[in-house]
């Protein structure tokens with residue numbers, strides 16, 4: 001079994017290197033070998049390698065930056081998944097790709113299901129939605145995992161940002177009108193490996209290919225998540241200036257960022273847990289684990 005891995009230096013990609021290793025030979029294709037913004041090179045490298053599976057964890061993830069870098073975000077997040085899909089169809093490879101809660105507008109009052117209509121509020125979300133469409137249209141066999149609020153002990157994410165700010169400041173304002181479930185990169189990688197192993201070993205059927213929502217269970221606002229991070233870090237002995245009680249809730253409109261974000265980012269994981277016989281752990285477990293790793 002040969003698996004081509006794109007985006008191995010990212011949060012999810014790093015964990016995938018570990019999680020996919022028992023499935024076979026993992027061929028890491030970094031940006032110099034395989035730039036997702038170079039259509040021709042991407043297709044050529046993948047066709048030449050002819051792997052059994054292509055796992056694409058590479059993406060343009062700067063949500064605010066994407067507002068002013070629309071073209072590059074669309075090339076990497078929108079067009080590249082189509083190119084990967086075409087190469088996969090040509091060589092018979094199975095594709096794993098990732099998308100985001102930001103494909104939704106967030107105006108529903110329940111967790112989003114796979115078939116709910118999309119309606120991105122920002123350029124990043126629009127570009128990721130185009131990637132979903134392009135991969136689907138390519139005719140390749142795929143799992144597309146929509147995840148949300150990725151955290152990890154490495155890389156750039158909300159957990160790292162809050163720890164950095166908590167070490168330097170004694171007051172912090174965090175938005176309390178956006179709900180979701182922080183999901184650890186390790187969980188995403190482990191679920192991917194489990195699902196891919198079933199599919200490639202012939203125990204998973206092609207009828208179950210397609211889109212799955214993959215997030216930790218439970219939900220909270222960014223404000224509640226920030227308080228949990230600081231409380232837990234203090235309990236684990238981190239040296240922080242900021243006390244959890246000194247974090248104040250504010251509304252997103254007051255915080256003011258370049259890109260709009262959905263107020264409801266909750267994903268319904270019923271399809272995933274039923275299909276692969278899984279239980280999604282609470283979001284707090286992922287944060288706790290990442291903090292223990294950092295300690």
Ligand SMILES: NC(=O)C1=CN([C@@H]2O[C@H](COP(=O)(O)OP(=O)(O)OC[C@H]3O[C@@H](n4cnc5c(N)ncnc54)[C@H](OP(=O)(O)O)[C@@H]3O)[C@@H](O)[C@H]2O)C=CC1
Nearest residue numbers: 007009010011012035036058059061098100147148149150
């Ligand atoms: N982060 C989050 O909160 C969420 C992420 N997702 C999705 O999950 C997936 C993984 O995200 P995450 O691990 O957080 O991403 P990261 O931002 O941590 O990593 C992105 C990866 O993509 C690579 N990359 C970026 N541009 C290119 C390019 N032009 N050619 C080749 N490689 C490139 C980066 O390489 P380099 O190191 O060289 O820059 C890096 O390895 C993505 O599809 C993302 O959209 C979904 C929901 C939430």
Ligand SMILES: Cc1cn([C@H]2C[C@H](O)[C@@H](COP(=O)(O)OP(=O)(O)O[C@H]3O[C@@H](C)C(=O)[C@@H](O)[C@H]3O)O2)c(=O)[nH]c1=O
Nearest residue numbers: 061063100101148149150157158161173174175222255
């Ligand atoms: C650091 C900070 C953030 N915030 C807010 C801003 C924002 O609404 C929220 C989270 O901040 P971030 O910059 O981490 O959010 P963001 O980069 O939008 O995170 C998103 O990334 C992309 C890639 C995804 O796909 C999404 O699932 C989601 O994880 O917290 C505060 O209110 N105060 C603060 O001090």
Ligand SMILES: [Mg+2]
Nearest residue numbers: 061062063157
């Ligand atoms: Mg960000």
